[in-house]
Every structure is written in structure tokens, then in C-alpha cells.
Amino acid sequence: MSAEKDRESNRLTGRIGRYARVGTNVGGIAAKMAGARLFGLELDNEKHAIELASALGGLKGPLMKVAQLLSTIPDVLPPEYTAELAKLQADAPPMGWAFVKRRMRAELGADWQSRFAEFDKAPSAAASLGQVHRATSHEGADLACKLQYPDMASAVEADLRQLQVLFSIHRRMQPAIDTREIAMEIGERVREELDYRREAANMAAYRTIFEQNDRIRVPDVKSDLSTGRLLTMGWLEGEPLLSFREHSLEERNRIAETMFHAWWHPFSHFGLIHGDPHLGNYTVFSDESQPAGINLLDYGCIRIFPANFVAGVVDLYLGLLEDDEARIVSAYERWGFKGLTKDLIEVLNVWARFIYGPLLSDRVRSIADGISPAEYGRKEAFRVHKALKELGPVTVPREFVFMDRAAIGLGGVFLHLRAELNFYQLFNEQIEHFSVEKVGQRQKELLRGAGLK
Helix, strand or coil, X not given: CCHHHHHHHCCHHHHHHHHHHHHHXXXXXXXXXXXXXXXXXXXCHHHHHHHHHXXXXXXCHHHHHHHHHHCCCCCCCCHHHHHHHCCCCCCCCCCCHHHHHHHHHHHHCCCHHHHCCEECCCCCEECCCEEXXXXXXXXXXEEEEEEECCCHHHHHHHHHHHHHHHHHHHHCCCCCEECHHHHHHHHHHHHHHCCHHHHHHHHHHHHXXXXXXXXXXXXXXXXXXXCCCEEEEECCCCEEHHHHCCCCHHHHHHHHHHHHHHHHHHHHHHCEEECCCCHHHEEEEEECCEEEEEEECCCCCEEECCHHHHHXXXXXXXXXXXXXXXXXXXXXXXHCCCCCCHHHHHHHHHHHHHHHHHHHCCCCECCCCCCCHHHCCHHXXXXXXXXXXXXXXXXXXXXXXHHHXXXXXXXXXXXXXXXXXXXXXXXXXXXXXXXXXXXXXXXXXXXXXXXXX
């Protein structure tokens, strides 16, 4: 690591400044929560949730990404807070050209511009951790250059530290879920997103998985133009997924079926999921020579699961399908649930039957009837939260954070497309001849080949 990069990643003043800004906003809310708890006062959660969302919305950066994630997990924060956080959009203002030049110089050296035939000054997309610039190689290839914002390592650590304040206060307010495992999972995954070399390796793994599938495209990485905080890859042309909402049912179904395969095949065969279901991470390509396909664009949030966890997902499905209580209990134990009781199992099954519901009936259907994408899963999450509250705090295994988040996000995509598919048939095609030993061996070979282990 160069001295300049080392100074940026550990800049004390950047971290102190971030703590001050985040601490003032989040700390004020936390203090009110703590005071209400201490003196037995009623806290106006709705009012303070709006204040918190406003504070976080003004900060942008990694805290925005974490806040959006929190909004998808029941009872990590009070429901009024999650409702407000769900409205936040990761629309961080882009870096100006002067900043971009400094960042590119830090990553590729003073002559960085000579390494491209063209490099757009204005970003084509800006998000919470970085922005993308379109460029052209000297060979004429279209490129996407994903450049991380300055001082993100310090910003992430500051934001995660302050979120611990909210977590710790909420744990004292008789929550249904103990958030400690969840907090550790969020921290690990967000830190991983800062490492663009890891993202390049994730991309290599997905290219291997789908190398024989002409309906799913994965960008190729330009290693000589990439670093730990600059990822240069081939540009994939495509249209926003939502632009196909008014196309024919046949075309919408084909896109949804491809999305189903792009998500469930890596999980059921290799133990990997694409953990960020944001609609902006997919585009659709189509031409007269072949049916519409999917571009998978972002690989910062790829979750790798132990083969035994994947086996638990399959066992729970088969247990629900065959009404096999012993298999259901065994699945929860594989996932890492402790202290299982009959009441707790019944509550967990409420959520399981919701997630697995479309996969259990052998017929063509929508993923859910009469539900908007924004409301998908919320009613069931509320029921589970209410029931768990009676049982005391339950420690949810950390793997659930991104598994549930991705499953809900995928369901939202199907609702946006108004797809009608036989989800039972599609899922059973993926788990046919399932073997935990085969998943473990495939995963080991895949990760080794991609440079992930």
C-alpha cells in the first residue's frame, strides 16, 4: 500500500469528523430513547424516526447503505424507525472532476489518463460508497470504472460504531430479536464492500458459474486497470429492469425466470448469493437474435454460506412440503438456532411458510397476490415480531440477514414484473439430486479458482 493510500485509509481527522457528524445526529436520538427507558416515559417513536431519517439522509455515504439494510430486518430497530429508513435512497452526490482526478492518480499513477482512450468526466452512476465513470480502452472496448469515494474506510468504521449505540439502546427495550449477531454480520459485509479486489474475485466466481449460460452476463475485470479501490470492467449495455413492466407477459416471465435462476442456482449449487437486491444492480439486454437476458452488475455484497446451511434451506423446504416436523427442526438446528421450543418453532414456521409459500404449490402463480413490492413481507414480519416478543429475545443466526434480505428483494422484482411462473417447478429443478457434499466440493473448487480462498 502506498503512503498516500495508507494516509487516506487511516486519516484520523476524517474519522473524528465523521464521528462528530454522525454522533451528533444519532446520539441525540439514542439519548432520547435511553431517557425514556430510564424514566419510564412514552417515547414518540414516529416523530423521532422522522428526525433520524432526516439526519441520516443528510449524511449519505456508508451509513445510508447500512440504514437501508436495517429497514429490511424485523425488530432490529422499532418499526416506526424501519418504516422511515425504508424511504431513504442512496443518492450520494458524486465527486467533482477535481476529486476524481486526484483519486484516479492515487490508484493508477500520475499518467492514469494516458491509459484510457477516453474517460468521461461526469459519472454515469453515483451510490453510497463510490461512483462509476464510463471509459474506452485503446483497443476500443467500452469500460465501466467504479471509483471509491475518499476516506471510506474511516467513514465505515465511524458509521458502524454509531449504529452500535442504537443497537445497544434498543436491546434494553425488550426487543423480539437480539441484534448482536446481526450487527457483526452487517459490519463484516459492509467492510468487504470496500475491497474491490474481493469484488473482482466475486465477479470471477460468477463468471465461472454462468459461463455456459447466454441469458446471464457477468462483466469481465480489467486487472491492469484495477486496484483495491478502483474496479475497471467491461461495460454491459442494457435497459433498466423496470422499463419492461409493460412488455408482454411472456417477456416479463422470461426475465423473472432468468432472475430466479441467477439467484437460486449459485446458492443451491455453490452456496453463494447475490446479497443486494437493489433494482439498479440488474439491467436487461435483448436483441432480435435471442430472448431477453439479465446483466448482473454489482458484486460487492456476495455472501458465501457453509454447505451445511444450504442443506438446512433444502431440508426446511422438504419438511414444509411433506409436513415432516423432525426435518423442520433439524433444518433450524443446522442454521444455528439455539434453545428451540415448540412455540419458537411455530413462530419461525410463520416466516418460513411465507418465504417458501410460492415454492410449495405446483402451479403457475404470482409470487404474492394483491401486494405492492414495498409491502412484500411486511405483514408477515409484523406477525413474527409480535409473537417473538412474547417469547423473549431470540438470537437469529447471522446468515439470515442477507438470506432473508435477498429473498425479499427477489420477490419484489417478481412483483414489479407482475410475473406468473411455476415457482415449485423452478425450485425443484435447482435442488434435484442435491448433496451437501457436492455443494461443499463445488464451493471449494470455485473459491480457489476465483482467488477467494
